[in-house]
Amino acid sequence: MKTQVGIVGAGPAGALLSELLWQAGIENVVLERQSRGYVLERIRAGVLESGTIEILRNAGLGARLNANGHVHETINIAWRAEELLSIDTADRVDRVMMAYGQTAIQEDLYRALDARDRPPRFDADDVELHDVASDRPWISYTHNGIDERLDCDFIAGCDGFHGVTRHAIPGNVRTEFEKVYPFGWLGIMSETKPLPILLYANHQKGFALCSMRSPMLSRYYVQCSLEDTIDDWSDDRFWDELLSRIPSDQAAKIQTGPSIEKSIAPLRSYVAEPMQHGRLFLAGDAAHIVPPTGAKGLNLAVSDVHYLSKGLIDHYTSAGDDYLAGYSKRALTRVWSAVRFSWWLTSLLHRFPDQTPFDQRTQEQELIYLSSSRAAQTALCEQYVGLPL
Ligand code: RFL
Ligand code: PHB
Secondary structure: OEOOEEEEOOOHHHHHHHHHHHHOOOOEEEEOOOOHHHHHHOOOOOEEOHHHHHHHHHOOOOHHHHHHOEEEOEEEEEEOOOEEEEEEHHHHHOOOEEEOOHHHHHHHHHHHHHHOOOOOEOOEEEEEEEOOOOOOOEEEEEEOOEEEEEEOOEEEEOOOOOOOHHHHOOOOOOEEEEEEEEEEEEEEEEOOOOOOOOEEEOOOOOOEEEEEEEOOEEEEEEEEOOOOOHHHOOHHHHHHHHHHHOOHHHHOOOOOOOEEEEEEEEEEEEEEEOOEEOOEEEOHHHOEEOOHHHOOHHHHHHHHHHHHHHHHHHHHOOOOOHHHHOHHHHHHHHHHHHHHHHHHHHHHHOOOOOOOHHHHHHHHHHHHHHHHOHHHHHHHHHHHOOOOO
């Protein structure tokens, strides 16, 4: 097979890139290792920046988002057990976030690609990239046990953190930056009425977060040890911990019930530079990971794709290659802002196993400062709601 852009991975980055390129008349093929059902079942992100909402709406993907997304006008931080700081983002930066699940975005994208009769090629195994530094890069893979070859003008590596495309950038060209945090997040989904607000908690027993997916679907997280497994966490233990980590008036509003999903995610910051090499371009988690505290991962995948699609469209419309040549530099500027912000918010809200009394006091002082300074709150909102594209 021959195409203009070969895309590896049909997560939000790969599927959105495919749709944006088709809209510009650029042929592409998406190769996805997993089945369609597996990708659609994966429960991940839930909060969209204002810029992400705009990109999705401009791409004609706004109908369900507008109908079902829940607007969050505040960020709420509980600390010292009973204190709740509520920051009005609409007032501070005139923009808002929205609760709309990654699963729903993934469904919207697959529906759009199906309508074009261009769905991703699922169950593609053993993807390998070849000659990425040449003018004729190609991809080998197997499908239903048959070896296949895809010749491309360009390759987009959208295959997430555990993908293969990043490794096609030679070791002497690639630099990696990494920070692993000494705890994880235990997350549950439950078919109960969620709190209407997004609530982050810094508590002596550890971090907690109350979020939502829809009017009858709640998403909650508590900080847990990296040694824990989900078998250590019965639903009863989870609810006890969650309710004890947030202010009692909020805890009283939480409806508990059986979990329908439960998983543990380790927390990590990671960046691979550069995000392009020859005719290979990386986007999303394939190039960078942030801890979920700032709700930035999916939003970064979308902003990378926004930049990359524009570069590729410029190339094919003879507008020149300058924008494409500057992709890595442009994307990395935004990536590092999000990496720094996610690290900062993670440091502010979690209990670290080796936290000294000094660390404890400086963390608390930062929360006192944030509570009392409009400037500090505006800085938080500006980054949380998303820096401009
Ligand atoms: P994905 O979603 O991992 O998709 C990559 C796709 O590539 C496929 N793949 C391959 N395909 C072919 N050949 C190979 N060799 C392949 N290897 C892998 C995979 O099967 C997959 O389908 O990456 P993408 O598209 O870059 O999207 C990134 C986001 O998924 C991720 O950043 C977010 O989910 C992170 N995240 C959050 N981000 C937010 O913006 N807001 C949030 O509120 C938020 N909450 C979260 C999160 C991530 C979490 N976890 C589980 C890590 C909450 C959690 C708990
Ligand atoms: C979520 O709803 O899954 C979520 C919300 C906010 C975060 C991370 C995850 O910071």
